Structures are given as C-alpha cells and as structure tokens.
Amino acid sequence: MTRLTMTILALAATSVLTDVAQALAQTPAASIEQRQSAMKMSGTSMKAIVPVARGDAAWNPAAVIPALEKLVETATATPAMFPPGSGAESGVKTAALGAVWEKRAEFEAAAKAQGDAARAMLDAARANDEARFKGGFAALGRSCGGCHEPFRAKQ
Numbered sequence: 001m002t003r004l005t006m007t008i009l010a011l012a013a014t015s016v017l018t019d020v021a022q023a024l025a026q027t028p029a030a031s032i033e034q035r036q037s038a039m040k041m042s043g044t045s046m047k048a049i050v051p052v053a054r055g056d057a058a059w060n061p062a063a064v065i066p067a068l069e070k071l072v073e074t075a076t077a078t079p080a081m082f083p084p085g086s087g088a089e090s091g092v093k094t095a096a097l098g099a100v101w102e103k104r105a106e107f108e109a110a111a112k113a114q115g116d117a118a119r120a121m122l123d124a125a126r127a128n129d130e131a132r133f134k135g136g137f138a139a140l141g142r143s144c145g146g147c148h149e150p151f152r153a154k155q
Contacts, residue, residue, distance in 0.1 A: 028090030035081035053137035075115030
C-alpha cells in the first residue's frame with residue numbers, strides 16, 4: 001500500500017466520526033450522503049485487505065492496519081449514521097431498508113459483529129500473525145453480508 005493510500009485511509013477514518021456527528025444534526029439528505037460516503041470508504045478499505053487476506057498480495061501488516069482501523073471505526077459509528085427519518089420516508093434515494101429502524105437491535109448487533117470481525121483481524125495484523133489474520137477474513141465477509149442482506153436493498 002502506498003503512503004498516499006495510507007494517508008487517505010487515515011484522513012477518511014478521522015472524518016468518519018466527524019461525519020457521524022454531523023449526520024445526527026443534519027437533514028435526512030445530508031445524513032444519507034454522509035453514510036454513503038462512509039460505506040464507500042469501507043469499500044476502499046476492503047480493496048486493501050482482500051488481496052492480502054486471499055494471499056494474492058504479500059503479507060504486510062502495515063498495508064492492512066490502516067484499512068482495518070477504518071473498518072472498526074465505521075462499524076462502531078454505523079448505527080448513528082442511520083438516524084430516525086433518514087430512510088425512504090425522507091423522500092431521498094437510499095438503499096437502507098425500513099428494517100434498519102424496525103429491527104434496530106438486530107441492526108446494531110450486525111454493525112457490532114462487523115466491528116468485532118474487523119477488530120480481530122486488526123489485532124492479528126498488529127501481532128504480525130498472518131495465519132490468524134487470514135483466518136478472520138471469512139468472519140469479516142459474513143459480517144458484511146449480515147448487514148447488507150437484511151438491511152440494504154438489493155443493488
């Protein structure tokens with residue numbers, strides 16, 4: 001991972017928490033835009049993690065640690081990115097299903113599961129434990145689907 005990519009991920013991680021605070025105080029449209037931005041950054045993080053986890057890129061903890069830190073921060077902040085009134089009822093295009101608010105405890109549990117899976121991989125990378133890092137990848141993938149399947153409209 002280049003220094004530029006690592007810098008971008010670090011800046012994005014810092015901005016997630018700011019985005020969450022702003023989302024809570026803004027219009028539904030602004031909240032939706034901010035959470036979509038945060039989720040796109042999670043996709044960018046996954047692009048750094050996937051090749052290393054699959055063995056397509058050389059083991060390099062420094063290349064995945066910033067991306068995993070970003071995923072942990074985003075997962076932790078996810079529930080706050082979905083304030084009441086920021087669903088389809090807002091009239092703004094969003095892929096968030098009503099289940100986000102109707103099954104709030106399940107939604108929050110799914111976000112926590114993603115954070116836990118990312119944190120386990122982060123701990124492994126910080127410990128320079130490649131086997132444990134790669135072993136945690138399936139749980140991270142399941143955690144993504146565990147939120148997308150019940151709470152996001154099909155793309």
